[in-house]
Amino acid sequence: MSKVYINKHPLVQHKISILRDKNTGTNEFRSLVGEIAMLMGYEALNDLPTEEVEVETPLEKCMTEMISGRKMAIVPILRAGLGMVDGILQLVPASKVGHIGLYRDEETHTPVEYYCKLPSPIEERIIVVTDPMLATGGSAIDAISQIKKHGGKKIKFMCIIAAPEGLKALEEAHPDVQIYVGHLDRQLNSDAYICPGLGDAGDRIFGTK
Ligand code: PRP
Ligand code: URA
Numbered sequence: 646m647s648k649v650y651i652n653k654h655p656l657v658q659h660k661i662s663i664l665r666d667k668n669t670g671t672n673e674f675r676s677l678v679g680e681i682a683m684l685m686g687y688e689a690l691n692d693l694p695t696e697e698v699e700v701e702t703p704l705e706k707c708m709t710e711m712i713s714g715r716k717m718a719i720v721p722i723l724r725a726g727l728g729m730v731d732g733i734l735q736l737v738p739a740s741k742v743g744h745i746g747l748y749r750d751e752e753t754h755t756p757v758e759y760y761c762k763l764p765s766p767i768e769e770r771i772i773v774v775t776d777p778m779l780a781t782g783g784s785a786i787d788a789i790s791q792i793k794k795h796g797g798k799k800i801k802f803m804c805i806i807a808a809p810e811g812l813k814a815l816e817e818a819h820p821d822v823q824i825y826v827g828h829l830d831r832q833l834n835s836d837a838y839i840c841p842g843l844g845d846a847g848d849r850i851f852g853t854k
Contacts, residue, residue: 647815647816647819647820647821647822647823647824648823648824649812649816649824649826650688650689650823650824650825650826651826651828651829652685652688652825652826652827652828654684654688656684657681657684657685657827657828658828660677660680660681660684661681661805661806661827661828661843663677664677664678664681664805664843664849665841665842665843667844669849671849671850671851671852674849674850675728675850678728678729678732678777678805678846678850679728679729679731679732680732681729681732681805681827682728682729682730682731682732682733682775682803682805683732683733683735683736684732685803685805685825685827686732686733686736686737686773686803687736688825689773689801689803689823689825690717690736690737690773693712693717693737693771694712694713694714695710695711695712695713696710696711696713697709697710698710698711712737714769714770714771715766715769715770716739716740716741716764716770717737717739717740717741717770717771717772717773718740718741718742718743718763718764718767718770718771718772718773718797719733719734719740719741719742719743719772719773719775720742720743720744720745720763720772720773720774720775720788720792721742721744721745721774721775721776722745722746722747722774722775722776722784722785722788723744723745723746723747723760724847724850724851725776725777725778725846725847725850726774726775726776726777727850728777728846728850729775729776729777729803729805730742730775733773733775733803740773741764741770742764743761743762743763743764743767743772743792744760744761744762745758745760745761745763745774745788745791745792746758746759746760746761747759747784747787747788749780749783749784749837754780754781754783754836754837755783756783756784756787756788758787758791761791761795763792763795763797766796767792767795767796767797768796768797768798770797770799771799771801772792772797772799772800772801773801773802773803774788774789774792774800774801774802774803775803775804776788776802776803776804777804777805777806777843777846777850778804778805778806778807778839778842778846779802779804779806779807779808779811779812779815779826780808780810780811780833780837780838780839781808781810781811781814781833781837782810782811782812782813782814782815782818783814785802785804785811785815786814786815786818786819789802789815789818789819789822790818790819793819800819800821800822800823801822801823801824801825802815802819802822802823802824802825803825804824804825804826804827805827805828805843805846806826806827806828806830806839806842806843807824807826807828807829807830807839808829808830808831808832808833808839809829809830809831809832810832810833811833812824812826812829830842
């Protein structure tokens with residue numbers, strides 16, 4: 646089964662609590678999503694490969710570690726996943742950024758794909774898929790299936806809030822993917838919204854609706 650990491654860090658939990666508050670406005674919401682992504686990214690990227698390189702300090706030459714391998718890819722699921730990109734780019738500025746466009750059909754709650762553009766070649770890259778919300782899991786499952794169809798292999802998925810139903814579905818559909826969750830919430834409601842959740846993440850990040 647997938648490896649699931651549920652974040653317990655007080656800073657992340659504090660910031661998530663502010664996100665949940667319906668009185669938190671768009672500006673603050675957007676900044677917090679970026680900050681949480683950066684804090685979660687610090688944990689999620691603790692297995693990035695490194696290599697020893699020679700560097701000359703003002704005192705002497707030494708061998709020291711730097712990130713190795715092909716540049717990482719960050720792939721937000723549009724729209725809301727975009728809010729997490731800058732936070733991760735602050736950690737790994739050389740990353741490439743792909744995009745997958747999906748929206749949930751309001752009646753069926755199943756994802757409808759409208760865009761996919763990934764950095765090429767994708768095969769050897771570590772790929773971090775971002776979306777603040779893992780509800781039924783349909784969007785994340787489809788996005789990761791698309792990435793695999795294009796040849797992606799080393800995939801991590803990062804979300805801020807997950808419902809147990811979506812987490813289970815994602816683990817079953819993609820057991821090879823490492824899943825990083827900011828907070829595991831109670832359940833989905835009959836409209837497939839996460840409870841207590843934070844509402845519609847895309848609308849709150851972009852100030853729509
Ligand atoms: C939201 C969210 C996820 C999806 C989660 O996107 O950002 O992508 O729903 O739900 P699921 O796990 O049941 O698939 P939405 O479809 O509202 O699109 P948006 O980001 O463009 O607002
Ligand atoms: N998408 C959201 O933005 N919020 C939810 O609670 C569920 C899906």
